[in-house]
Amino acid sequence: MNRFPNLAITSAGIRKPQSFYTLLPGVSRSRFQSRHRVGALTCVEKGSLQAVAAFRPRSGTRSWEISHLYATPDSGDALIALLEQAAAVSAYGGAERVFLRVESDGDIIPTARRAGFFPCYLETLYRGQTAVAKSRRGLFDTDAHSTKRGPEHDHALFRLYNETTPVKIRQLVGMTLDQWKDSRERSNGRRIERVVEVDGNVRSWLTTSVRSGVGRIDVVPHPDYAALTPDLIDYALRSLSNSRSVVALVPDYAPLLGSYLEERGFRPEGEFAVLVKSTARMARQPVAARTSLVAE
Template structure:
């Protein structure tokens, strides 16, 4: 079966279960991209997968931010504050295409396998930054998000994350194309690009309408 048809079946199945959007992450040179575009997926953003190593717990940190003192464990009430931070830190065109409400955003979190830890720091009455780390066996994953006005502490945040992954051998970090400061900081820590990816998105609204029309057409043909 052609890939475009499989993706269309996926869309119908997802829509029937209440999904409003489908996100698809593929390598930049994947042949599936053209089929995805034909079946209604639109490019959302490009991402780079970086690979590097951890830092020891004794490693020094930057001078601008006391990560050990400022970073605290993320709690359930922080979710809405993180959603607000996401909206501030994400370019408008990406937000418009993804079009997620708070509930949709909260349910779409990607959580790495293994031991997962989330930290946040506050300032001016709001959450200003987030750090996520995960480790499974000897592999670690790092992710972070900062308020644009606080990007000066990105080095301190990255170092704090790499220190938390000190018992791993390899660390990966997926960086959206608009997080320039994060890319630069990782490269300063001897991380190197491992792969280029593109995330595509499709709204299932049209799929639902077409499916409903098809069912209506079939029903009208049934004998009374």
């Protein structure tokens, strides 16, 4: 009996220990249950289960992600075929793109690239504590100068996304408002979002969330208002004071955010690569694989 780690990493998965799946010879079906519709594929060779993949929509049907990926060390071409079929099934469900996050030094990356996944950007996972923020009080009053994010902010946030994200990444993640909204990862746990507006434009976007006692911070600052970021981080840490620890995912195109976190005692804990496969042309292609669509 062998146990293999989940090679796919989702936003929810960065807070908890690595999950494992047991591959048993002769087993040809798997089931993943979710509050949302998901797809599941298995690859069996000579009566032995070689790989398992589960995939699901992100915030909308235009963008899906591979949430679970387990494989034997010798799965090879079988894993490539499984990833290709997962993308095809996602396309049949309306996906224009499929995301896969993996460890940046993982052996899975060459395999994923052979299956048509293209490197998009790198992320560094930081972890720290909230105590450092208790004595920090900056000049910027976040409560007084920010508001809770609402649907009316969608267009302004999309403009902020365009102003802060390199075009080569936007081409993979989404170029339109609807594509961008669908590509956002699902919220996990209790989430609070605040925006800082200047003359009707959002200049900073702060998100905090808590799940299973672990907090998370996400900050998207406009380059012209980057000076607000330290105060926003301190505000977020104070609001997460009851958390055991706090994590933050920092993309490689926003290194200044990582510097601010390190000044507050955060330390890098891992590095991930985000890959994307375009599936827009696959939607009408036949899917020659056994799939299990699960809904609760």
